[in-house]
Amino acid sequence: MGTSLIGHIDSDCFYVSCERIRSYGLRGVPCGVLGNQGACVIAKSYELKAYGVKVGQPIWQAKKLCPHAVYVKRDFRWYETISRQLLNLLKTLSPSVEYYSVDEMFFDASELERYFDLPLFDAAQMLQTLVQDEIGIPVSIGIAPSRTIAKLGSDSAKPFGVRVLDSDCEVFLHSQSVGELCGIGSKSERKLKEHNIRTCWDYRKADRLMIRDLLTIKGEALWWELRGEAVNPIQTQRPPHKAIARGGSCGGKTKDQDRIRAWAVRNIERLIEALDHHQVYAGQISLQIDANKTALWLGRTPLAAPSASFRTFYDAVMPMLEAAPRTHPISHMHIIAEELTWRDKVQKSLFFEEPQSPLDKLKREINQKLGRFAVRSAETLPLQEIYHDATHNYDICDISGKMCF
Amino acid sequence: MCTGITVGRHAVPEKLIKKYNLEERLIQRSEQAEKEILFMQRHRFPLLPVFYQGEVHIMSWGNRDREKNVPVAWWGELSTLQSGAWSHFSPEPAEILGSFGLERGVWFQIPQGIKGIVIHDQRQRPYIYMLLQPASHYYEVMTGYQREPVFIGEQI
Numbered sequence: 001m002g003t004s005l006i007g008h009i010d011s012d013c014f015y016v017s018c019e020r021i022r023s024y025g026l027r028g029v030p031c032g033v034l035g036n037q038g039a040c041v042i043a044k045s046y047e048l049k050a051y052g053v054k055v056g057q058p059i060w061q062a063k064k065l066c067p068h069a070v071y072v073k074r075d076f077r078w079y080e081t082i083s084r085q086l087l088n089l090l091k092t093l094s095p096s097v098e099y100y101s102v103d104e105m106f107f108d109a110s111e112l113e114r115y116f117d118l119p120l121f122d123a124a125q126m127l128q129t130l131v132q133d134e135i136g137i138p139v140s141i142g143i144a145p146s147r148t149i150a151k152l153g154s155d156s157a158k159p160f161g162v163r164v165l166d167s168d169c170e171v172f173l174h175s176q177s178v179g180e181l182c183g184i185g186s187k188s189e190r191k192l193k194e195h196n197i198r199t200c201w202d203y204r205k206a207d208r209l210m211i212r213d214l215l216t217i218k219g220e221a222l223w224w225e226l227r228g229e230a231v232n233p234i235q236t237q238r239p240p241h242k243a244i245a246r247g248g249s250c251g252g253k254t255k256d257q258d259r260i261r262a263w264a265v266r267n268i269e270r271l272i273e274a275l276d277h278h279q280v281y282a283g284q285i286s287l288q289i290d291a292n293k294t295a296l297w298l299g300r301t302p303l304a305a306p307s308a309s310f311r312t313f314y315d316a317v318m319p320m321l322e323a324a325p326r327t328h329p330i331s332h333m334h335i336i337a338e339e340l341t342w343r344d345k346v347q348k349s350l351f352f353e354e355p356q357s358p359l360d361k362l363k364r365e366i367n368q369k370l371g372r373f374a375v376r377s378a379e380t381l382p383l384q385e386i387y388h389d390a391t392h393n394y395d396i397c398d399i400s401g402k403m404c405f
Numbered sequence: 406m407c408t409g410i411t412v413g414r415h416a417v418p419e420k421l422i423k424k425y426n427l428e429e430r431l432i433q434r435s436e437q438a439e440k441e442i443l444f445m446q447r448h449r450f451p452l453l454p455v456f457y458q459g460e461v462h463i464m465s466w467g468n469r470d471r472e473k474n475v476p477v478a479w480w481g482e483l484s485t486l487q488s489g490a491w492s493h494f495s496p497e498p499a500e501i502l503g504s505f506g507l508e509r510g511v512w513f514q515i516p517q518g519i520k521g522i523v524i525h526d527q528r529q530r531p532y533i534y535m536l537l538q539p540a541s542h543y544y545e546v547m548t549g550y551q552r553e554p555v556f557i558g559e560q561i
Contacts, residue, residue, distance in 0.1 A: 023514060025413055025504040028437030038547035047435050059547055063510045068434050070505050070512045073543060073561055251542070385542030389560075 006230060007109035007124070008142045008150035009090065009131070012159040014103035015043035017137040018082045019072050030069040032062060036249050037385075037392075042074060046159055077394045085135050093127070098234045099402045106150070106234050109143045124162045144169075147232050148225035152176055152200065167228020173201035183222055188215055200226055238401055240340070241278060246270040246397065247334030251385065253291070255329045262382040264321055267335045268313045269376060275337060276364055277400060281306035281346055281355050283339030285316040291328035299323060305352040306341045310360055310377070312353075406480050406537055407554045409507035410515065411441035412454050416502055418461055425452060425463045441504060446479060453533045456500040457523055464523065464533040473526045480535040481522060483555050496522035499533060500557060508548040517558040 011017060015033040020026045032053060035042035040058045051066035059071065083102045090097045093115045094107040109124075116123040124141045131139050142153025144165040153163035156176065165172055178200060179189045191214050197203050203211070204226040212220040224231045247267045254260060264287070275282060286300045299320030303312060317335060346355065366375045372393045386392045396405065414422070414431065422428060422442070430443045444453050444466065451466035467479035481491060499522065503515035520536045540553040541560050553560070 025439055025441075026514070027439070029434045029439075034543075034547060038543040038545075047437075059511060060549075067510060068432075068512065070434070070514060071547065072514045252546075389541055389543055391543075 004145060004230075005109040005112070005120075005143055006145070006147045006150045006234065007094070007107045007112065008144075008147065008154045009086070009105050009107065009127075010140050010142075010151075010154045010158070011086070011103040012138040012140060013043060013045050014083075014137065015074065015079055016045040018079050019075075021082065021136040022078070023072075026070065026072070030066050032069055032071045033074050034059060034071050035074045037251050038073070039252075041071075073391060075391055075394075076396050076399065077391075080394075080399045082135060082137060083399070086131065086137070086139075089131065089134055096234050096236050098236060099238070101402050101404050102396065102399055104151075106147050108234055112143070121162065121164045124164060128160070128162055145228035146225040146230040147234070148181065148222055149228065151182055152180060155180065170201060173204060173226065174199050176200040178203050181222055181226075183218060184215075188219070191215070235403065238403055240342075241280070242340070243336050243338045244271065244274050244278065244280075244282075244340065245334045245336040246274060247288075247332065248395070249332055250330055251383070253329035253331045255326065256382075257326075258382045260330055260333075261318070261321065262380045263333050264317050264335065265314070265377045265379040266383060266386070267333060268310060268317060269373070269380070271335050271337055272308050272310060272313065272360065273364075273367075273372070274397075275308040275340075278340075279343045280337075280340040281308050281343060282313075282337035283341065284337075285313055286336040286338060287317055287320040287324075288334045288336065289321075289324055289330050290332040291330055296328055296330070297324040302339075305349060305355070306339075306346050307355045308360070309353070309356050310363075311357065406550075406552055407506045407508050407519070407535060408447070409443065409445040410453070410501070410503040410519070411443050411505050412502045413504050414440040414442055416461070416504075417442055417454055417463070421454075421461065421463050427463070445507075451479075453521070453535070454502040455521065455523070455533050456502055456518070457497070457531070457533075461502065462531070464531050466532075467534055468526075468532050475524045475526045475532050476534070478534060480537050483520075483536045483538045486522065486536065491522070491524075494524045496524050496534075499523045501533065501535060501554075506554065508544075508550055508553075511548045513544075513547065513561065515554075516556060516561065518556075520555040520557060 016031050030047035031045040032041040032048050033043040040056055041053060041062050044053050048066055048069050053062045053065050079102055087099055090105055090107050096108045098106040100106055112123045113120050116126045118126060124143055128139055128141055138160045140154045140158045141162045142150040144150040144153055145167045149165050153165050157163040176199060178184050178192050178197060197206050208223055211223045221231050250263045283306050284302045288295060289297045301316040363375050427442050431440050432443050433440050452463050453466045455462045455464050468475045468477055471477055501519040501521045503519055505512050506515050521533045523531050523533055525531050536555040537552045538555050540551050544553040544561055545551055
């Protein structure tokens with residue numbers, strides 16, 4: 001808190017830009033990055049966007065819209081490498097940087113002019129050029145008195161633009177729909193429209209208490225931010241998690257109980273790894289399984305004592321899995337660790353087992369030495385296709401330290 | 406199987422571009438993109454760019470002519486090659502150059518090239534056969550096909 005200028009740096013089509021760093025032939029080519037084991041587009045270049053291809057679109061639809069586009073396999077480990085390079089570069093010229101997501105960062109821009117010895121707009125352009133030259137990715141930059149306006153600025157400047165705004169930016173705020181505000185979803189947008197608040201300028205001019213009634217304290221924070229008051233500060237460290245989840249697609253819909261159990265066990269192993277990384281134990285385990293993008297089942301099991309033990313999690317998850325309905329094929333599964341406590345603050349007990357067994361510790365040590373999933377439960381063997389493909393060993397949620405997805 | 410590949414124009418020597426009239430096969434995916442040379446199996450004279458014996462060649466992609474004493478095929482199965490079934494043709498390893506490959510309407514990136522074998526006919530003319538293997542789960546989901554080329558360096 002306390003900075004008078006906040007910058008927002010946002011990479012343009014980040015995953016594709018990362019791929020273009022290591023594959024020169026992809027430059028200028030309509031390009032999509034495929035996720036969900038090759039089934040759908042998770043990122044697209046501006047050239048591909050021009051053909052109407054959208055994020056989340058299945059590959060069979062995308063290839064019809066743009067038959068000459070090239071598709072590449074996602075590689076989150078590589079994207080993290082580039083992302084951290086950008087983070088480190090920003091840290092050299094800003095006193096505080098927030099690792100907001102893999103492709104977006106907020107930074108204190110108050111020293112930018114001095115660093116480049118240029119007026120603010122030119123300094124921001126120099127930063128943009130520096131990132132392009134040093135890291136190889138195009139970025140858009142917004143600079144404003146608050147992070148909300150800075151983000152609006154960089155979003156509106158895309159691709160490869162720079163926008164510097166002050167708190168008195170009426171024309172700009174008139175041009176921005178309230179739906180563009182980070183934190184305003186479609187439901188909130190509808191509520192605001194009922195009160196004839198359509199643009200960010202309308203939002204700023206609205207009665208503060210009315211906004212608070214409509215959208216709670218978070219809506220009021222946005223109201224202040226739009227007036228140039230930086231009420232949401234730059235956070236240089238991620239606050240502790242309330243819950244940690246691991247899961248996702250089950251590689252297509254399945255009713256095969258062996259595969260479903262295998263996915264559950266793999267997700268337990270990934271979850272324990274994440275708890276080890278964050279140095280926390282879980283007090284409660286939840287299981288959510290989905291069919292056709294709707295929650296089919298949500299089970300919750302409190303644990304007798306805080307734990308990060310495979311055996312304990314397995315014993316909690318498997319009965320929930322058994323109890324889940326079997327009528328629909330399962331498409332997605334998440335295992336969620338809740339009621340997290342720091343490992344160094346857990347109360348020791350004489351009557352409960354250790355939060356992790358010697359086997360858990362041995363498994364962790366071997367995997368840290370030989371690579372993820374080098375030692376894994378035999379129950380995950382039905383997922384051979386996953387283990388044959390090393391890119392499945394790393395996911396976007398494995399990139400630690402960022403504030404959001 | 407992979408029914409087409411492209412290779413960046415810069416990867417093929419000028420004399421080969423002229424000799425095989427490859428200018429006719431140039432494509433560009435957008436104004437800013439690099440020019441690529443297109444090699445399709447359905448071309449009247451299917452060709453492939455091959456790195457063989459230390460230099461780039463343009464070779465016939467498989468053989469359609471039963472008069473010639475080389476296999477009438479476009480590709481060879483890696484497991485068949487390893488079993489020794491092709492040994493009487495004296496196959497030699499070669500590397501098929503490529504930037505992008507085409508399978509069932511999906512263009513994908515070729516990371517480092519594709520493994521192939523060169524077989525000579527009775528007049529010592531070379532033919533290149535692409536090697537195939539069972540597709541990875543990813544490749545099968547992406548293209549809907551159960552076989553994929555033997556990529557050099559990694560399996561996509």
